[in-house]
Amino acid sequence: MAESAESSESTSTVSAGILTNIFLQIVQSPLNIALVGVILFLVYNIFKSRNKDVQVRPAEPELPKLKKKDFTVEELKKYDGTQADGRVLVAVNGGVYDVTRGKRFYGPGGPYAAFGGKDASRGLATFNVTAAGEGYDDLSDLTTMEMDSVKEWESQFKEKYDFVGRLLKPGEQPTNYSDEEDEQPSVTAEQPSVTAEKKKDD
Incomplete structure (x- = not known):
């Protein structure tokens, strides 16, 4: 011991x-x-x-809600996130959505930046990020499965982002949106109301 x-x-x-x-x-x-x-x-x-604490980037100031209007392909191109206010719009299946709060995806430098200011329908349907066309795309050559995919994406965009108008076909007239309505376009001369049609039948 x-x-x-x-x-x-x-x-x-x-x-x-x-x-x-x-x-x-x-x-x-x-x-x-x-x-x-x-x-x-x-x-x-x-x-x-x-x-060291992870430094959080300061949030960008929120832009005022965009007044509803319809867009031609050329007008839509202006909203790719490179302009002064940085707003980003994306069209899906004829609807235009303000995706600015998803700017890290759809804005400059984002993985889906090619869709910013364009119709993303074909790209989303075919899983091809570079498939955003320059002109109006009627999507008529897409398969049923691809169109179903477009509709699924459309419903996701409706849930996440603000609907701001429609993408106009060449020669199509824009809809007159009132301040009160949410997503439904107002009745115009080109879209006669149901009651007007019934009166004609009587």
């Missing part, structure tokens, strides 16, 4: 002696002191960078 106590004491004495020796060698050499200082500085920076 006494022997084990003595051996543990001698072990701790040896360990203390080694540490003292190392400490004296470091202190006696200015080069060693400088190296220890550099190591401590690097270790401090590593821990500091690991514990």
Whole structure:
């Protein structure tokens, strides 16, 4: 018992002696002191960078809601996120949506930036990001499955983003939207009301 106590004491004495020796060698050499200082500085920076709070980018100011209107292909192109206000519009299956709050996806530099200011229907249907056409696309050559995919995307856009109007076919007249209505276009001369048609029948 006494022997084990003595051996543990001698072990701790040896360990203390080694540490003292190392400490004296470091202190006696200015080069060693400088190296220890550099190591401590690097270790401090590593821990500091690991514990640093992730800086959250300040949120961009929210743009006022866009008044409903219909867009030609050329008018839609102006809303690709590169203009001063940074607004991004995307057309899906004839409807135009304000996707500005999803700008990191549809704005400049985003994975779907090719859809910004364009009709994304074909690209979404065919899973081809570069398939956003320059002119009006009637989608008539899409398969039933592809059109179903377009409709699914359309319903997602309706849920997530504000509907701001329709994409006009060449030669089509824009709808007159009133301030009160949500998504339904007002009755125009080209769209006679049901009651007007009934009167004609009577």
